[in-house]
Amino acid sequence: MHHYRQALLRMRQGDSDRDIAEAKIMGRRKAGHWRALAQAHGWMDAQAPLPDDEAVAAALQPPKRASTTVSSLEEHRAKVASWVEQNVPGTAIHQALQRQYGWTGSYSAVRRMVAGIRASLPPEVTCRLDFAPGEAAQVDFGAGPILLHPDGKPRRTWAFVMTLAHSRHQYLEFVWDQTVATWLGCHRRAVEWFAGVPERIVIDNAKCAITKACAQDPVVQRAYAECAEGYGFKIDPCPPHDPQKKGIVEAGVKYVKGNFLPLREFRDLADLNAQAKAWVMETAGQRIHGTTRQPPLALFALEQPLLKPLPAIAPDLGTWHRVSVHKDCHVQLERILYSAPFALVGKTLWLRATDAAVALYEDYRHVATHPRGQRPGQRVTCKAHLPPEAQAFFAxxxxxxxxxxxxxxxxxxxxxxxxxxxxxxxxxxxxxxxxxxxxxxxxxxxxxxxxxxxxxxxxxxxxxxxxxxxxxxxxxxxADSHTPPAYAGANRFTRPAAELFPAPTPNPQPSALH
Structure with a gap:
């Protein structure tokens, strides 16, 4: 616009097209075309004000030719537009049109209509969130290297990353799984690593944390809720299918995969975590961060005093499970059996498992506590939980x-x-x-x-x-207890002859003959 306005001004002052070309404002041919266009709009009058940029742009824009081509999809435009608003891919739209409406057109027609509809939609607008020191931390899992598990089989590891949203200082730990117990343990070690607790922790909707994902009313896993209550932070789950809400830790996980893992060798999980902690303190924490333009450890030195202090006594973290009491008066957790009162056979109980103990609850009534079993197949039994007849037998x-x-x-x-x-x-x-x-x-x-x-x-x-x-x-x-029986002793079946044979009767005296 600047060149066109300068050329118009010189034309009003009497300069020729050659003069304008020698001044390197625009070429002679372009200047001639512009002079004719200015005269047609009445802009050559030196007494009239110069036109504004919008009027110049409108005059320079060539008139649009009316399109005579009608898309074969025109009758389905409303339906296609609704699918585009739902972010349905073009290939899926093409297949749905063929399946539902018997449409026989090509995918190119679908692609052109989808592109036109998307161009008419308002652009997506985002804004970057700023966090005060100690306000929030973000948590996520990322895939780690494959290592030899203690059971002798190769297994995938997972990187647990917690990043402070203000300083970008992070806690990194590699684990074997994403269970609730592992999730809670990583949180405990993370806040101890930071020596403080943020006001809230932003997470996604992993099953180890959220049992029902919802933008307005998510349902928090019971054990994780106890963890948040014990340490004093609030859980802030992202809306479903919206991971950008925790983009800080997403970038942190990507940084771990791109900077830490390549070209390294790890003997086992312990060696992997030792190298990870050294990398966080020596490399990740000392770099100039791309967003803050300061080293994360330098900002963390200012943020750490503003974190909430750790509780004087660490909360007893445990996982909750629904278990059934079998007819042998035992419940099962991780293939270990724990006894329950025989009166509860057939009922469903809550089991809370910590590292050291297992507790059973009927709704909210505590019914039993056992030491935590150590090996699969172990049976932990309290004899008082057995039926009376079984208690009597075992007693x-x-x-x-x-x-x-x-x-x-x-x-x-x-x-x-x-x-x-x-x-x-x-x-x-x-x-x-x-x-x-x-x-x-x-x-x-x-x-x-x-x-x-x-x-x-x-x-x-x-x-x-x-x-x-x-x-x-x-x-x-x-009988006479002092006289031992005749058959007592070694010869238990012998008898005196007097007992076996009666005494002979004496012969009577012959009578006198008379």
């Missing part, structure tokens, strides 16, 4: 039987010890049965029955019960 173990027999007497103890010393059969039930006769018959009779059974070398439950039921122990007590 009457081998030591219990011996202790009860000692209280009855030495003969009962000897019989119980012989039962439990059997090398072939497990005779714990027999020992429990013998001691069960204590209640109906009393200690004195049970001791006597055991003595009689041992005397007959028949230490069996059936023998003792038969002696008591037939009162053989009472009959033996009425």
């Amino acid at each position: 009457k173990d081998r030591q219990w039987c011996v202790n009860q027999a000692v209280q009855v007497g030495p003969q009962c103890r000897a019989l119980i010890e012989r039962l439990l010393a059997d090398n072939v059969l497990e005779r714990l039930r027999a020992a429990q049965g013998v001691l069960g006769l204590l209640k109906p018959y009393g200690a004195k009779r049970l001791e006597a029955a055991c003595a009689r059974a041992l005397a007959h070398d028949s230490p069996h439950y059936r023998t003792v019960k038969t002696i008591l039921s037939t009162k053989a122990d009472v009959q033996a007590a009425q």
Whole structure:
């Protein structure tokens, strides 16, 4: 516009097209065309004001030729426009037109209409967010290198990145998974790394943090809510499908992948994390950041005092799980079994697992706590949770039987010890049965029955019960207990001859003959 206005001004002053060309304002041919156009619009009058730029631009713009071509998609323009507003790809629009309307046109027609519709839409406008010191941090996961897992198989690692939104100083840790327990542990180590807590943490809608994604009313994972409450920060999830709201950490993850990971070798996960921490302090923290134009560590020195202090006692972070009580009175977590009261069999409980303990809740009522199991297949059982009959059975173990027999007497103890010393059969039930006769018959009779059974070398439950039921122990007590039976001793089946054969009857005297 400046050249055209200068040329018009020189023309009003009487300069020729050659003079304008020699002044290198524009060429002679272009000057001649411009002179004719100015005369047609009445701009050559030196007394009239110069036209403004908009009038000059309108005069220079060639008239648009009316298009006589009508798109074969014109009848579907409204539908295509609605799909474009929903960000549906052009290929999907082409397939939908063929499938739903039987349209047989080419994809080029769809592409031209989509381009025209998008050109008429208002442009997307964004604005950069500024954060005060200590106001916010942003968190995200990124794919890391593949390393050998302790189970002996190669596995993908994941980079957990927390970036302070003001200083851009970051915490970087590589982990094996994205579970809730890992998510909480990374948060704890991150705030300890910063030695402070930001006002809020901006996250995406990962399942380890948000159970229901929603722009207005997201549902926070229960364990993560406890973490936020314990450390005193607010959770700020991004709207679904809008990761630009945490663009700072997105750029940080990209920086880790492009600057830290290439051309490095890692022995294991510990070596990977050691190199990552050194890189954060020596490289990432010392660089001139592309946005702030200052080193992140220099800004962090100003931001760190403005972070909220860590709690005096670190909160006990735990994960929540819904578990069912099986008929064996146990619930399962990570293939480890934990007992629950038998009255809750068939019900669904809440299980809260920390590094050291596992707690069970029926709604909000605490019902049990166990130490955390260490290996799959382990069974952690509290005997008080079992049914009464099972408690009674497990309570009457081998030591219990011996202790009860000692209280009855030495003969009962000897019989119980012989039962439990059997090398072939497990005779714990027999020992429990013998001691069960204590209640109906009393200690004195049970001791006597055991003595009689041992005397007959028949230490069996059936023998003792038969002696008591037939009162053989009472009959033996009425006899002379000081005189040992004739068959006592090593020869238990021998008898004196006097008992085996009756004494001969003397022959009568012959009567006198009369």
